[in-house]
Amino acid sequence: MEVDDCESVSEAKGQTLKKKIDVLGAMAKYNLKKQQERELSMRPATKQQNIPKGTPEKLLTKVEQEHVKFARKESDVGISEYVSKGAGFSAILKQRYSDFQVHEIDMNGTVIHLTDQSIVDYVSPPPSVDLAEQHNLLTAEQWKNIEDMVNNGDPKQVEIDVTEKSKEERQNIHKILRTKYEDEDVTSNSAPVDGKTIMKIFKMEGRKERRRNKQRRMGSIYTQFVLYKENQTTMEAVNTIARILRVKSACFMTAGTKDKRAITSQLVTVKYVEPLKLFDSVKSNKKVAVGNFAFTEKPLQLGNLKGNRFVIVLRNVLGDESQILANLESLKEIGFINYYGPQRFGTRHVPTHFIGKQLILGRWQEAINLILEPPVADGLFQREYDLLLARIEYKSSKDAHKAFGKIRKSHHTIEAQLLLNLKKHGKDLVGALNTIPRNMRLTYIHAYQSFLWNTVVSKRLSTFGPKPIVGDLVYAPGSIDDDVDPEMEIENETPVEAKTDQPNEKDGDDEKSNKKAQRNQRKVIFIDENNIHNYTINDVLLPLPGFDITYPANEVAKWYTELLRADGLSEMDFKQSTKTYNLGGAYRLVMSKPSDVKWKFARYDDPTLSLIPSDWDRLQKTQLPLADVKDGVYLGLILEFSLPASSYATMALREITKMDMSSEFQTSLNEAGSTKHPAPAATSETAAKEPEVKRIKLEPDENKKSAAPAAASETAANQFEVKRIKMEPDSNQDSVAPAASESSENPGLKKIKQEPGVTSDENV
Numbered sequence: 001m002e003v004d005d006c007e008s009v010s011e012a013k014g015q016t017l018k019k020k021i022d023v024l025g026a027m028a029k030y031n032l033k034k035q036q037e038r039e040l041s042m043r044p045a046t047k048q049q050n051i052p053k054g055t056p057e058k059l060l061t062k063v064e065q066e067h068v069k070f071a072r073k074e075s076d077v078g079i080s081e082y083v084s085k086g087a088g089f090s091a092i093l094k095q096r097y098s099d100f101q102v103h104e105i106d107m108n109g110t111v112i113h114l115t116d117q118s119i120v121d122y123v124s125p126p127p128s129v130d131l132a133e134q135h136n137l138l139t140a141e142q143w144k145n146i147e148d149m150v151n152n153g154d155p156k157q158v159e160i161d162v163t164e165k166s167k168e169e170r171q172n173i174h175k176i177l178r179t180k181y182e183d184e185d186v187t188s189n190s191a192p193v194d195g196k197t198i199m200k201i202f203k204m205e206g207r208k209e210r211r212r213n214k215q216r217r218m219g220s221i222y223t224q225f226v227l228y229k230e231n232q233t234t235m236e237a238v239n240t241i242a243r244i245l246r247v248k249s250a251c252f253m254t255a256g257t258k259d260k261r262a263i264t265s266q267l268v269t270v271k272y273v274e275p276l277k278l279f280d281s282v283k284s285n286k287k288v289a290v291g292n293f294a295f296t297e298k299p300l301q302l303g304n305l306k307g308n309r310f311v312i313v314l315r316n317v318l319g320d321e322s323q324i325l326a327n328l329e330s331l332k333e334i335g336f337i338n339y340y341g342p343q344r345f346g347t348r349h350v351p352t353h354f355i356g357k358q359l360i361l362g363r364w365q366e367a368i369n370l371i372l373e374p375p376v377a378d379g380l381f382q383r384e385y386d387l388l389l390a391r392i393e394y395k396s397s398k399d400a401h402k403a404f405g406k407i408r409k410s411h412h413t414i415e416a417q418l419l420l421n422l423k424k425h426g427k428d429l430v431g432a433l434n435t436i437p438r439n440m441r442l443t444y445i446h447a448y449q450s451f452l453w454n455t456v457v458s459k460r461l462s463t464f465g466p467k468p469i470v471g472d473l474v475y476a477p478g479s480i481d482d483d484v485d486p487e488m489e490i491e492n493e494t495p496v497e498a499k500t501d502q503p504n505e506k507d508g509d510d511e512k513s514n515k516k517a518q519r520n521q522r523k524v525i526f527i528d529e530n531n532i533h534n535y536t537i538n539d540v541l542l543p544l545p546g547f548d549i550t551y552p553a554n555e556v557a558k559w560y561t562e563l564l565r566a567d568g569l570s571e572m573d574f575k576q577s578t579k580t581y582n583l584g585g586a587y588r589l590v591m592s593k594p595s596d597v598k599w600k601f602a603r604y605d606d607p608t609l610s611l612i613p614s615d616w617d618r619l620q621k622t623q624l625p626l627a628d629v630k631d632g633v634y635l636g637l638i639l640e641f642s643l644p645a646s647s648y649a650t651m652a653l654r655e656i657t658k659m660d661m662s663s664e665f666q667t668s669l670n671e672a673g674s675t676k677h678p679a680p681a682a683t684s685e686t687a688a689k690e691p692e693v694k695r696i697k698l699e700p701d702e703n704k705k706s707a708a709p710a711a712a713s714e715t716a717a718n719q720f721e722v723k724r725i726k727m728e729p730d731s732n733q734d735s736v737a738p739a740a741s742e743s744s745e746n747p748g749l750k751k752i753k754q755e756p757g758v759t760s761d762e763n764v
Helices: 003-039 131-136 140-152 167-180 207-218 234-245 275-282 321-333 352-361 364-371 379-397 400-405 414-425 429-433 438-464 511-517 555-566 615-619 649-657 663-673 684-689
Strands: 090-093 100-105 157-161 186-193 196-203 222-230 263-271 288-296 307-318 473-475 524-526 541-544 586-589 595-604 634-644 693-697 722-726
Touching (some): 167 186, 167 196, 234 263, 321 649, 364 429, 379 400, 438 541, 438 555, 634 649
Antiparallel strands (some): 100 307, 222 263, 473 524, 541 586
């Protein structure tokens, strides 16, 4: 290289570094401005909806301000206070979905990981009767006939008179036959014949019969497996498997749902589905994997988890290092306010607690109107454009027949099923709402409870501070059971989507099941002057309102009454003739304290590279490109901690950063820090001078080591488009990563689709 060329390269690197520093400064100012704006009251939205061709203009003249807000903040759902009063710092959450990883913690305290994809077969447990005692149950001649039937096929069937035998003895014979001839597809049954009880023993013939026999042998055994997914909701991943296997998605049981914009691992159980079929159903799926197969006699139930383990990357960290460390220590030692996160209230244009309030009030038509409220007709909703037209039609005419006629592709959605029922049954509004899966209907009303709880806890802490006071509620001594979630709820970091692929889910709308869904079995007591010294703020409870709940014996109880009265409600309105909407109430700790908290800082240049490996990376022994560099321009914070099932990781992050963790705000930071968007420090003049750059990743040949990836963060300062091009290796080149094709040695070897680079996403 010539001297002049070296000087040019050096000069270019200096200019690039200056631009990076300018970007960081601009980002800090941008984030500070956003934080200040968060404190201001949001003005009524004036953005007009784009009116589709042929739509009457009168439909979209004005959207009720209570129903639709185009930018939702944490303060809109009652979130306003912090435990520690120190300064925060700026950071970006979920710049890449792989920056947010969630691992379920089962009831035994085991953190769930996808570690193995070996296929296992079900092996029947030994019968309660020793096989050595078989001759006491059947005669030698009878056993000989059975052996001849199994080995020679003659006779085709053995019939034995078991009239004189007890029910327990007959059951033991069936068990012994299933165990001894497990690989021979032998089955047996008993039935009355001419006044006698005859046991028929024979070999199953035909594929269907053998499968049925295997299911019979498995009895009530469930297949348990680890579901690994990327950037999908739990329901989306389950529906994919169920559709391919042609079974109902309701057959798959989980302890709870997990985030969409994340990488997650959790347990699932399903009956009568073999591990090999489960594996084959997703072997070509680039976002879902299954493994760690086992068998269990008990299916998972909602809430059957102790919590979740989080591994989170915060990127573009800007702030005072000593303050950041102080905030982390506070999180570890004290915890955070146990708010319900913004995702609890939905990611769509109508917050779920608005719908919940109408359901509790018994205003069925108003609830339907909110569910069918049309959103802003922007690009975000173009993928369901037919559903948008249907919503607009219903808002205009209230004619379900016309509205349903607009739907072409979105028949699986809640809105489509709601319109279909209204079309068929007209005025049966309760029946129409019952087409919405019960869990989703409960989500609406639980969201209203959560909104009230957030509002009250904010006022409680701002009025009395983070300390117990006389009249507060705490659990009675001896009533705490670590194996039971006090709220018996499952939402944990899960955005609520206003659609589902299983509209015909069985409801079971009986009072017994609903009480079980929300009824705290622990006894509570009041704090008084004699015991107050035994408790801290971490012991204090606040109730989720209901018809059978105890309220604090202090000023806080009055706040509940005032909030309900403002909405036209009282405590007894939570008990209705429509049993689905009955809410007995529950208790929730004011504070949540994470366990096993760890953190470390990492510097990096390339924001498109991962800073933490996934289960899939470890399973396939994938060597990730080294993102952590000593003198990297950007600073990342890698956090690990565990939370109870009903606590929100975003609220823990909010406590340390003092930033709004709502999806709208985080999306704005993503957009500002994205390599796909102009950086704040860059000007059009700068962009005009810079040439278009393509980031090319070459596979190394045998004579060269792979070069370090170019810093994609440089492109954040330069306003030109970035393109990532991966060249396929030729015959003289070796691949850096293992081959993505399937391996005969490991049927689980497949390639999870590479996550796109830094992008903005509405589901942050």
